[in-house]
Amino acid sequence: MSNQPISLRQALDSFDALWSPRIVTHVNDYDVRIAKVEGEHIWHAHDDTDEFFLVLDGELHISLREPEGERTVLLRQGAVFTVPAGTEHKPYAPSGAAILMFEPTGTPTVGDRHDEIPRPRGRDDRTHPRCVSGQTEVGAPTGGLAATQA
Numbered sequence: 001m002s003n004q005p006i007s008l009r010q011a012l013d014s015f016d017a018l019w020s021p022r023i024v025t026h027v028n029d030y031d032v033r034i035a036k037v038e039g040e041h042i043w044h045a046h047d048d049t050d051e052f053f054l055v056l057d058g059e060l061h062i063s064l065r066e067p068e069g070e071r072t073v074l075l076r077q078g079a080v081f082t083v084p085a086g087t088e089h090k091p092y093a094p095s096g097a098a099i100l101m102f103e104p105t106g107t108p109t110v111g112d113r114h115d116e117i118p119r120p121r122g123r124d125d126r127t128h129p130r131c132v133s134g135q136t137e138v139g140a141p142t143g144g145l146a147a148t149q150a
Contacts (some may be wrong), residue, residue, distance in 0.1 A: 008034060008056060012098050017071050021101065021109055033093050038096035043088055051083045058097030063090045 002025065011024050011034055020043055021033040037060065053060060053075060060075045065088040075081050083089045091099075 008100070012036065012056070018059055019109075024100075026105065027102070029109070030102050033101045033103065035099050035101070036094045036096070037091065037099060039094075040092040041090055043090045045085055045088045046083075046088055046103075046107060049107060050085050051089075052080065052102040053083070053091070054078075054080045054100040056098040056100055059097060059101055060094060060097045061092050061094070063092070064088070 006024050008024065011022065015022060018036055018038050019038065021035040023031045023033055025032045034056070043063075043065070053062065054073045055077050059076055059077070061100070062075065062081060062083065063072045064083065073081055089121050
């Protein structure tokens with residue numbers, strides 16, 4: 001882990017891939033991940049963990065399937081929201097956004113249950129984020145979802 005400050009702006013500027021989170025640091029057993037997003041992700045759920053979202057830039061919509069029915073929350077720049085464990089959700093950003101997430105290390109970005117993942121075009125299909133803070137690579141960039149933007 002880096003013992004130097006990490007610029008989120010520089011980390012975001014270091015990649016262009018959409019829906020492909022990068023690890024910027026770790027907090028205990030959690031990854032702090034950043035991502036550029038635009039268009040739709042897929043419906044998915046993390047059975048055993050909550051998922052924390054902070055919008056750094058733009059707006060993020062998160063559709064939720066809850067026992068009371070389906071609803072969508074809108075997160076503007078600076079807003080945070082936690083999706084409870086086991087809740088099916090689908091993030092989307094019609095105009096693009098930059099987000100920060102906290103998730104237990106090793107959590108797949110597509111959750112434990114999910115809709116079919118669109119096949120990538122010219123990219124690999126790994127589901128764990130890459131580290132961008134100068135640390136050893138923790139995984140590979142998330143693939144498979146950028147194809148929904150084409």
